[in-house]
Amino acid sequence: MSPPERSSALDSVRHWLERWYRVLECLRRRLERRALWLTALATAAVLVVMLYLPVGVVFVEAVLEEGSPTLGHFADVLTDPFYVGFLADVVADPVAVGSHLASLLGWLGAVSVSLSLEYPIPGVGVPVPWLAVETPGVRMGLFGFTAYQAALSTVASVALGLPAAYVLANYEFAGRRTLRSLTILPFVLPGIMVAVGFYAMFGHAGTLNSVLGVIGLGPFAFIEANPLAIVILAHAFYNAPLVARITVAAWESVDRRAVETARSLGASERRAFRDVVVPQLAPAVLTGALLTFIFTFMTFPIVLALGGLQLATVEVWIYDRVQRLDYAEAATLAILETILSLGLTYAYLRYESAQAGFARTGSTSETEPLFPDVRTALSPERLAIVAYGLVAVIVFVGPMASLVLGSVTDGTGFTLRNYAFLLERQLEGTTFQTRPLPAIRNSLLFGLATLFVAVPMGVVISVLTVRAGRSGTVVDTLAMLPLAVSGIVFGIGLLQGLVFGVPLPGGWRLQVTGAIAIVIAHAVAAYPFVTRNVSPLLSSLDPAMVESARALGASRYRALLDVELPLIASGIVAGAAFAFAISIGEFSSTVILASGSESYTMPVAVERYLGRRSGPAIAMGTLLLAVTAASFVVIDRVGGRYEL
Amino acid sequence: MTELRLEGVSKRYGTDGDGTTALSSVDLTVRDGEFFTLVGPSGCGKTTTLRAIAGFEEPTEGSVSFDGTEMTGVPPERRDVGVVFQSYALFPHMSVAENVGYGLQFREPPGGTNEEERVAELLELVDLSGMGERSPDQLSGGQRQRVALARALAPAPDLLLLDEPMSALDARLRESLRRQLKRIQSELEITTVYVTHDQEEALAVSDRLAVMSDGRLEQVGPPQEIYGEPATRFVAEFVGDNNVFDATVRERTGHTTQVDHGGRTFELRDVPADASRVSFCVRPDALSQAADRNRITVDVETSEFLGETVRVHGRWNDHAVVLRLEEMPGEAVTVGFEPGDEHLVETS
CATH class of the missing domain: 1.10.3720.10 (MetI-like)
Known part of the structure; x- marks a missing residue:
């Protein structure tokens, strides 16, 4: 080709490329305009x-019997004392109000309250007034038990979480920020791993028995003796940091000037706390408690690994039904459980949005050093904090450390x-x-x-x-x-x-x-x-x-x-x-x-x-x-x- | 450059039953190259109008057109408008230069300049040369506002829309920025719509302004007209200090009409022949101690020293009165006005 020919050939190629570029550009723009909606x-x-x-x-499975719709599965579950306990009678015959009331009164009549002096510490003659409430056994059924353990877990989580919130929101110490951001960690730790961690800590050859063995005690069968307590502790491991986290956030957003205003108006420190701080913390604590209840109501790997069928919650039982290929019953239970948890979640969301206006900015409360000097360090309050810290270390660090430790020991010593x-x-x-x-x-x-x-x-x-x-x-x-x-x-x-x-x-x-x-x-x-x-x-x-x-x-x-x-x-x-x-x-x-x-x-x-x-x-x-x-x-x- | 026209623009939120009306049937023409201001109290619909022009809101009814081109349904990115918000809305993760240059990715820089030159040109226009590498959070409020203006102007838009751009700044800075804005606007001859709740600012900068209330236009005109001849009672009370009185017509003698307000007779001029009730307003600067007609004695409540004058709030005949005097008054002061210094407004 001669040079002019070549250049005109090049030109046409360039034209062609440019045209294509424009077409593509136009396409890209169109796509871009719709990209958000496409995604x-x-x-x-x-x-x-x-x-x-x-x-x-799952829903269809629960309401179908051999191709035709039925509520039979639900009726079966709701009238079976195994699932719903004493409520089975109520569901089976809801109109017989008289007899239900009579049985309720009979139950209330059998409750006995006694006050006595006990000597709880063996070998020490210190009498302690002991209030005992005896209630006749109630058949709770599977759902009742699930709610019962969730309620206990919630109480334990709040009890363990609130002191942490108090310390994190009010005291300054090395690692406070890290600790605060670490409170999210347990929540995403694999449940089965936490269960194994608790196993490594409280099991027969676990770290706790090893420690006790050093001082000549044990071994105790912690898990076998009271699996429910261990399950609840494991739930607290998960949810107490959650409660703490939500409460700390609320505590930190309490405007210091509101407290100062209350003080200047004549309220004592205690009174200002009760009137200004507590009302702003209560919604956060309730939110945390509600979330904990929802999560522990749906608990699965923890109970499966630590309690097994002996402590079956709804979730574990559903799993068991699936293993036995009894899909219809599993689906029915699943739907009932979902209705309950959806209701709770709805309550949570409603509550949360009602509190949304609570978030405010302002001068945040001041933190004071945790251990400024030796004298303050020995005050009752600081000692209580130290004691709580020890408990927290045992509950939160113990299982994880036991997990690592347990993987390289076998009751007698180091092993790979x-x-x-x-x-x-x-x-x-x-x-x-x-x-x-x-x-x-x-x-x-x-x-x-x-x-x-x-x-x-x-x-x-x-x-x-x-x-x-x-x-x-x-x-x-x-x-x-x-x-x-x-x-x-x-x-x-x-x-x-x-x-x-x-x-x-x-x-x-x-x-x-x-x-x-x-x-x-x-x-x-x-x-x-x-x-x-x-x-x-x-x-x-x-x-x-x-x-x-x-x-x-x-x-x-x-x-x-x-x-x-x-x-x-x-x-x-x-x-x-x-x-x-x-x-x-x-x-x-x-x-x-x-x-x-x-x-x-x-x-x-x-x-x-x-x-x-x-x-x-x-x-x-x-x-x-x-x-x-x-x-x-x-x-x-x-x-x-x-x-x- | 561009003439902006709004025809029958209405905006309702919510469903018909429980909805609220933000704009009802607004007709407006902003001339090419004009500095036009929408002014009114908060909730009057001025920002909604601006957002309908920018394309952030679609009017429920009516049309917006630029130079006769219908804009309904055109998304904001294809309207070729520059917008400056009260909050600056600078992109905090971009430098000043990146902020100013952002729009040049989508629209060619005007006049054959490249992106870099255009950014430098704009920064110079707003007196921020050499600040391009800074991050927006290193700038003062006034500087941020100028970056926002430069960013809006960089792609040489057809229209400049300013939504309360000075409200977050202190008074002195506001005044100097206002002068700068006015200078830039007249240099570029760009059609500008300015939204503010500050009537003083509106009078100071605009070629023409529209006073809005309750989603309606009360009056449109040049500042002198709005101030001197308010069409409605709302405009009379909203723009500048004013004293509005309702009165009953008693007697006419030639151009002069005697009216009665709370048992006191005033002499006014040029009252329409068929009126039996009138509302008239008298500006504080028209009420003087020297005037010997229409005299009233005002009980002084507060006096504000403003430097050259004193603003006095007082009460006469159970009616709030505002005056502008040259000296601090005593407990009471007698002032009057010449017939003809008043201005008639719509009777409420």
Whole structure:
């Protein structure tokens, strides 16, 4: 080609390229303009298929008998004393008010109250006035027992959490901030790992018995003697930090000037505390208590691992029914449980939004040094704080330390036998056996996959709800459903729906199995935490910023990318940390969905090992702890801040 | 450049039954290159009007057009408007230069300049040359406001919309920024809509202004007209200090009409022949101690020393009265006004 020819050829190529570039640019702009709505639609689709469909499947299962609708399953459950205790009679014959009242009066008449002097400390003759209330036994049934243990757990959590809130909000000491941000940690620790930790602490060969053995006591069978107490302690391990966290936040937002005003008007320090501070703390404590009750009502891995069927809660019993392939009964129980937990969650959300106006800024209360000098350190108040600190260390640090310790000891001394077992199983185990490496790999893979699904979902839901006003609350409530539906219920729904396959018109089947089903389950469990972390930051952004960007020519989607996302990055990082941690620790639905020899995760592996020998389970639990801790260290470096 | 026209613009929130009306049937034309101000108390609909122009709100009824082009349904990013908010709304994660240059990603810089030159040009325009690398939180309130203005002007928009841009600043700074804004606006000859609740500011900067109340336009006109000839009682009371009296017509002699207010007779001029009741207003500066007609004795309640004058709030015949005097008064002061110094407004 001659030079002019070549240049004209080049020109036409350039023209052609430019035209294509313009077409693509135009396409990109169009896509960009609709990107937010497309993502929202995708999120809605995921929610419908992966959340509402499974829950719907469970519901249908509960009201169908051989293809025809029936309420028989519910009637069976509600009139069976095994499930609902003494309420069975009431449900069976609600009109017979007379006889119900008579039995209630009979019960009240049998209550006896006695006051006596007791000598509770053996060998010490100090009499203590002892008030004893004797109540005749009440048959509570499965639901009653579940509520009973949840109530006890709530009391324990509040009792353990409030002193922590007091210390964190009022005293300054090294590590206060760290400790305050650590209060979120227990909440995302894998339940099965915590259970194993308590096992390592209170079990026959546990650390507590080793310590007692040194001074010549024991060994005691703590778990066997009173499994309920250990379960409740484990629940307090989870929820006391939550109570503390919520209360500290409220305490710190109490305007110091309000207290000072009360003092200047003549109130004593005590009186000002009662009249100004307590009314502002009460809603927070109640919120914490309500959340604790909801969570412990739906408890599963803790009870399964520490109490077994002997202490069965509704959730454990549902799991047992699923194992026995009794899906109809499992579904009926699941629906009843979900109705109860939804009701409680609704109450919580209502209460929370009613208190929303309480948040205020002002001069925050002052903290004083915890141990300024030796004399103050010996005051009764400081001594009480030290005593509480010891209890807290035993309850919170004990199980985790015991877990690590228990993995390298065997009652007599140091050993690597437990890890050797894992290694051996990895190297020589057959494919149908549970091996550690696939469990770790699966956990990490599922965790990462969960991030990629849950983070965009959570962010889009935040964006849609924060600015949508009244319709936003509806979306918010619908989207927060996973918090109120237990993993077990959700697992059954996925199993019965997507894993077994849903027939579609035209002979197609919608079927999702194995790893994908697990990731979906994890993502649905995790995205509310992304939303909860992102929404507060998003709603504190000046809406004029997005409007400025749009007036300058940015589409809504570009404004999201350029303005909102960079400013809510810390919330997204924290949400991602939660999503990852939730996925790593998720047990309830994973244990149902993980089919035999593949797609089992670390928590499932822990549970499988625990069934036979505790040593390897403790070692596996330690590995789980290491992975969880590592993920949080990484997130902390990136600068996440945690909200709940 | 651009003429802005609003025709029958209404905005209702909520459903018909329990909804609230933010704007009812607003008709308005802002001329090319004009500095036009919407002024009124909070909740009068001035910000809603501005947001409807910018495209942040769609009117329930009516149309907004730029140079005859209908804008209904056009999203804000395609309206080519520059907006400055009271809260500045600077992007805190971007430098000053990045803020100013943000809109140039979407619209070509005018006059063949490149992005960098345009940003420098704008920073110079608002006296912030060399501040480009700073982060917005290193700037003072007044500087932030100027960055927001530069950012809005950078893509050379057809319209400049300012939503209470000075309210967060202190009085002195507000005045100097106001002068700067006025200078820039007349230099660029850009059609500007300015929203404020401060009537003094509105009178000082505008070519024309619209006084709004309850989602309606009360009066539109140049500052002198709004101040000197308020059309309604609301405008009379809202713009500047004023004394409004309701009276009954008694007797007419030529141009002069005798009216009665609470048993006291005033002489007014040019009262319409068919009126039996009138409302008239007298500005404080028209009430003087030297005037020998229409004299009233006012019991002084408070006196504010303003430097050159003293503003006196007092009471006459159970009617609040505001005066402007040259010296601090005693317990009572007698003032009057010449017939014709009053202005008639709509009777309420």
